[in-house]
Amino acid sequence: MLLKTITRKGTLLLQGLYHHTRHQRLVPGVTLVATASIFSWFVVTNLQPRIQDQPPNSPVHTSPEKSTQHSDRLNHSCFSSTMPHTNNKMREDALYGMFIGDSLSMPVHWYYDTDNIKRDFNGWLTGFEAPRKRHPTSILTISAVGGAGRSTFSGKQKSVIGDIILHGKLQYWTKNDRSVHYHQGMAAGDNTLNNHCALRAAIQASKDPDASYDAVLSSIMTDYVHFMTTPNTHNDTYAESYHREFFKSWDKNGSPTQPEEVMSYVEKRVKDLENKHLDHNIDGIGALVHPIPLIIQYADKPVDEAAKQAVKLTRMTHASVNLDPFVDVYARTLHGILNGESLREKINEALTSPPIGNVRLPKLFEEYSKKARKYEKGSEKRLEIYQSAVSQMGLACYIKGSMVSMFFLAYEFHDDFEGGMLANTNCGGENCNRGSALGALLGAEAARIGKTIPERFKSGLNILKPGIQSVVDKW
């Protein structure tokens, strides 16, 4: 027991350290690799015995749902004729789900030690909250204001933060204070910057149902440039590395604002960076957020097309080929549910195929699930199992681990939107972007199985609510 606690804390600490050192680049690559290796060792030594505990041929899971799905599959004509096509209820709950997942977590975004959540909010979060004045483990003030990663700001060169995007926010990035909250000043129910961008994308994508795929991408990118470079369009203080890099080079390329110029800049950048990796901080789970509305909008298009457009958009914003397979697998998962496939089936597919490709994960998920079921639903003991699962699978932003954690929560809470959203928040770490990706899946699945998402979550959304509803009303 003691050993387990030590190991859990050790993993947590190392993951925090891993995140920090990678963000700060305070230590040379060798140390990073060493940190990563120790971390992997912790994960492996933690997971191995549990995996081996399983009888060799034990079924991954035996839900009744699986057997009906299976016979559907056998009867192909039945499967295709009775499979519900996407409907607007599924789309609506998927869209609301993403914003709810982000907003619930916003006040405790990047809380790496979950004890701090309980301390700062006098208990676990159960609904929307405003952030507290101080963040216990913020690294905002050592993040680069001129591009990705860590600060090298000299005060002489133009700063991306403040001069080009996030007007008026540079003061918070350069404060001599390590407790500035990434979303300081925001209200309960507000959404973080990536979600603002996603809603803008949703509005552009739903504007004209007959627009070509390329026209939609062009209007999303032009609008993104306009939104990010106009003061007072949002109140967030933090912008991920990908925004900073995009606008650093946008500025160097003549600050284009007209659709043709924006697209020629974007396409040139995509080409230039096809064989060059900008920065590891680009490859986070936040990459899934911007394309989610596009996947939802294209739920009635072939899955290959929906996935292709989602990948294309991510290339335009992030310019990282590493992200392609992750965005692709996520798009196929969400699109599948929106077309009547079971969330749990899609998760098993996603886990065991590239880029995650780990055939042991379904068993591991079931193991954690079994442990959690020993405690009452909604209990602190049960939450602790989820916190330990997420901290072992991936608590930080780096996409692979983070996506595994996200899929674990989706698997576990496949029929419990509210439970899944709150567990995600109270697991801490990169819960905002993980929460958006999770919220869309759980929202779509809720509607697919005839449930709905709680009204209090929809009505509790603040500044973005009218915009979200305007998109829903378009469908």
Ligand SMILES: *[C@@H]1O[C@H](CO)[C@@H](O)[C@H](O)[C@H]1NC(C)=O
């Ligand atoms: C397949 O499904 C159709 C439509 O529901 C049904 O009429 C048919 O009997 C099924 N065939 C088999 C082999 O189950």
Ligand SMILES: *[C@@H]1O[C@H](CO)[C@@H](O)[C@H](O)[C@H]1NC(C)=O
């Ligand atoms: C920003 O915050 C101000 C003050 O709380 C509020 O009035 C305004 O609506 C917010 N704007 C956005 C875009 O969130």
